[in-house]
Amino acid sequence: MPSPRYWREIPQRYRLEANKCKKCGKIFFPPRLICCECRGQAFEKIRLSDEGKIITFTVIRVAPQQFATQTPYVVAIVETKDEVRLTTQVADCKPEDVEIGKKVRLVFRKIQEEGKTGILCYGYKAVLV
Numbered sequence: 469m470p471s472p473r474y475w476r477e478i479p480q481r482y483r484l485e486a487n488k489c490k491k492c493g494k495i496f497f498p499p500r501l502i503c504c505e506c507r508g509q510a511f512e513k514i515r516l517s518d519e520g521k522i523i524t525f526t527v528i529r530v531a532p533q534q535f536a537t538q539t540p541y542v543v544a545i546v547e548t549k550d551e552v553r554l555t556t557q558v559a560d561c562k563p564e565d566v567e568i569g570k571k572v573r574l575v576f577r578k579i580q581e582e583g584k585t586g587i588l589c590y591g592y593k594a595v596l597v
Contacts, residue, residue, distance in 0.1 A: 484518065484574065484592065486552060487511035497552045517549035518574040520594070527563045534580045542566045546574070546594050559593040571597040 487499035491508035497516060502509055525544035528535070535541070542558040544566065558566055559577060572594035579591045 482576065482590065484516040486514050486516050486550070488514045495550055495552050497554060514550075516552055516574075519597075520546045520548040520572055520574065522558070522566065522568055522570050522572060522594075523547050523553060524568060525558065525566050527566075534582075544572075544594060546572055548574070554592075556591075557593045558596070560595045565596060573597050 484497070485499065486495050486497040488495050488511060489503040489506065489508045490510040490512055492503060492506040494503055494505045495514065495516075496503070496511075499511070499513075503511075523545045525542050527540050527542055529540045531539045531541070540563050542561070542563050543555065544558050545553050545555055547553045556574070557579075558572065559575075574592045575595055576590060577593045579589045579593075581587065582589050
């Protein structure tokens with residue numbers, strides 16, 4: 469089980485921080501230490517756009533225990549305007565409202581409560597535009 473400190477110290481989870489290779493310009497999310505395109509090791513931090521579109525999705529009808537009360541819900545691969553793809557839950561909509569190609573905005577939301585003490589874990593989710 470991750471500790472609260474672990475979750476707080478992952479900037480990409482909260483600020484959509486990515487690395488952009490200074491040599492070839494490839495963007496990595498989550499950040500990497502070595503570019504897989506040019507083997508460069510010099511990066512600049514960038515913040516990804518919070519706008520994107522749904523590339524593909526699935527509807528979760530049988531969920532793990534901590535998400536069972538949310539079923540059915542949608543998990544999608546979203547491509548941001550920066551051409552970075554990430555997997556996230558689509559919130560605030562019915563599963564039948566989600567379609568490939570629909571525009572979304574990434575927002576900061578509660579993901580789950582962890583452990584017996586109910587530690588709150590936050591991250592990004594997508595909402596339809």
